[in-house]
Amino acid sequence: MNLLAVDTSAEGCSAAVLSQGQIFSRFTLAPRGHTRLLMPMVRELLVESKIASSELNAVAFACGPGSFTGLRIATGVAQGLAYGLDVPVVPISSLAAVAAQMIESQQVPEGASIAVAFDARMSEVYWGCFENVAGLPALIGEERVCLPGDVSIPPGPTSWYGAGSGWILQDQMPATVVGDMVQINPAMVPHAADVVRLAKQAWDEGRHVLAAAARPVYLRDEVTWKKLPGR
Known part of the structure; x- marks a missing residue:
């Protein structure tokens, strides 16, 4: 079982790989560096864990709640990787x-x-x-x-x-x-190493979705983003 997890739902930017029961991870506090840092982390972890991207069984991500921008980044990365590899996505609560x-x-x-x-x-x-x-x-x-x-x-x-x-x-x-x-x-923020552990449990229980169905969870979106009349 090979799982990749990413998280950009808060101030932290992190990625983790679960392979052969071992977790490899990267984490840094970089509120404005998610887009720049996340994919290099993923590439480094695949090298460190000695697995090819084609050997991944699923891609997990922290789906929220959290930063609106951060959630969109993690969702996009998880969907893009899952589409390319033709594997499911495992959304995990932040x-x-x-x-x-x-x-x-x-x-x-x-x-x-x-x-x-x-x-x-x-x-x-x-x-x-x-x-x-x-x-x-x-x-x-x-x-x-x-x-x-x-x-x-x-x-x-x-x-x-x-x-x-x-x-x-x-x-x-x-x-x-x-x-x-x-x-x-109060200092704890989401970490992909924990996301990947929860994703393994979710995978074992059949809780995964197609890449197209992966969605961020905002909790307040139906309140904050109501359309104006006539729009």
Whole structure:
């Protein structure tokens, strides 16, 4: 199984290859360098992992939510590669990728939960809650965009951990939500190494699409991009 993953949904630009159970990855913080840096990363990783592009079984990408421009870049790269190689695309939630990173790096206990928040600008946050199930994040409810004061976590005895840039707005969040967090890491951004791990799970479960069906997930697009009357 050979998987390539790319992510440009936030400040980071990253790519990763999963081959023979080993992950090879590149990551850099470059908010304005995604277009310039991403494809050289991909080429370097294919050389390092010693596989040809023709040996890839699928291309994964962080589909959002996140930066509108960044999501378009990752979607275009994933679609272009998948079209050329005639392989499927595996869209992976950017929020889930950060939850996976939190589980991996902070050793969130089995059964504990992660509340991921991204700064969505316009005084809003992208919000998603996940449970650590066998070392991987399982979505609780739905991902959404909302005011920081409207975020919530499901009731229950589980321990909660916070991750993502949206937590810089924690002073605007309900005190009950912030107070339930065991630990908060606002510095975490999506990383293709986590995207590729989640893509392997998705692939095994048959959750992949044709290149033509790959779409970014904006969450707020139906609100922000309404057509004017008569247009």
